Amino acid sequence: MAYRVLIAQFMHETNTFSKLPTTLDDYRRRWLAPGSELASRFKGTKTEIGGLLDAATRYGWDLVPSIAANATPSGKVTAEAWAHIRDGIVESARNAGRIDGICLACHGAAVTETSDDPEGELLEALRAVVGPDVPISMTLDLHANVTDRMASLASALISYRTYPHIDQYERAQQGAALVQAAMEGKKRPRCLALQPATISGADGGRTTQPGPMLDLLARADAFEKEPGINVVSVQAGFGPSDIPNVGPSIAVSYEPGQEGRARDIARQLCQEIWDRKAEKTVGMASVEEAMARLKSRGEAAGPLVLADGTDNPGGGAYGDATRVLKALIDADARDAAVGTIFDPAAVRAAMKAGVGNSVTVDLGGHHDPEFGAPIRVTATVRLLSNGEFVNDGPMQQGVATSMGPTAVLRIGGIDVIVISNRIQTIDRQVFLSQGIDPARRRVLVVKSVQHFRAAFAPIAGEIMVVDSGALCSPDVRRFKYTKLRRPVWPLDDVASPFPN
C-alpha cells in the first residue's frame, strides 16, 4: 500500500518594519497555486515543490498535494491571506482521510497580522489533525527565525545550506527521504532548536566565501554523520522583524535516546555563532565610494555590479529607493542599466506615452522618501512589456517570474527597468527579457544584497555591495524592536550566549 503524503508550501520573509502589507494578491503575483496545479507548475523546477514531486515519484507516494504559496518579502501577511493559506493546507489534511507523512516547505521568518510564529501555528494545526506520530519535515530558508514551538512540533527542520539559495530542491529531497524512512519505521525523528542571545551572526549566512557560515556548515555536516543524528541545520536568522525569536539558531533532528547529544551539538554550534558574531566577510560601500570606483575603473573589462543591498526587495525593502540611480544620473553614467525600480505609476505613464516617445515622471522614492526622494526625469520609452520571463540562472531555475507591466526608460546613458511587481534581481533574465545584455554594460545596478551573485558573479568585472541607506540596513540598532527577547546582542551588554 502506497504511503499517503501531504505536501504544501507557505513562504514569506516578513520585514515587520515595512509599511506594505502582504496580501493574497501579492501571493498571486509570485505564486498561489492550489494542490491540483503543483505538478504542472513545479515539475522539473529547482524548487522545494519540484524536489518533493520527484521524491513522490521515486517512493511511489500517494500524493496529497495542497497549496503552494510564495510572495516577495514585505510587511506582515494579512489576516485574510494567512487564513486562506493555513486553512487551505489544514483542510487538505482533514479531507485526505489517512495521512502517513507530511513534507512542508516554509521560509520560517513569516509574521502575520495575527501570529508572530505562523509556521509554528501551521504545525500545531496539522498536528491537531494527524496526531503526534506522523512524521513532518519542514524545509526552511537559512534566514528563518526559528521558535521552540516549530522545533517541538516538527520531526525535522531542514534549512538551505547555500546563500545564494540554490539547494531548495536538494533540501526538499532530504526531508522527503527522512519522512520516507520514518514511515517505513526505520526512523523516529524528533527535533529541538537552540538560539544564542544575538540578533545577527553567521555572517548573515553567506556561503560564497570562506567565513563563519561555511565553518558552521562543515561542523554540521560532520555532526550529521553521527548515529542517531538526522539533520543539523544552521539558520542565520532575519533581523528586520519585531518578534521575540529574531536571529541565528541551530535545529537538530535526532532519534530517541539522543536528545542529550542533540542538545550538546546545538550548544556547541550556538557557541561558535556567539564567538564569531561580529565577523563579516563582505563590507558595504557608500554611494559616493561606488561612484568613485566607477570613475576610476575607466574601461575595465566586465561590468561593475552595484548591489543596492539596503533596498533589496528580497529583504522586504521597497525596491524604489533612488540614491544609486540619482548618483548615476549626476555622474552622467554611460552604458548603465538599472534593474529595477518599482514604480507602477511611472510604468503607466510610459505606456500612455508609447515606445520611442518621451515621458516625464517622478521616478521611484514613493514609499519612503527618506530612502531617496522621487527623481523628476524626462526619459525615452525604449520598451514596454508584460515583464514575464522564466528564470534560467542557478536560483529558482525554471520558475516563471512576473515583474508585471514593465517599461525600459532611457535617461541619458542609463536604461532603467521600471516594474509593477516588486521582485529581487536574482536572474539575468531581468535584463535579457527587456532587451538588455547585462554582460555588455559598463555598470549594472541590481536590487539584491547577496542572491544576485549566483547569476551575476560570472559576468561581473567587479562587485560592490552598496549601503544606500534604505530599509534593509545592516545596522539592527536602527530598528525599533518592542517584542524582542532580552538581553540580546548588540542591543544589550550580554556576557554569554545563554544568559537566561
Ligand SMILES: [Zn+2]
Ligand atoms: Zn534567505
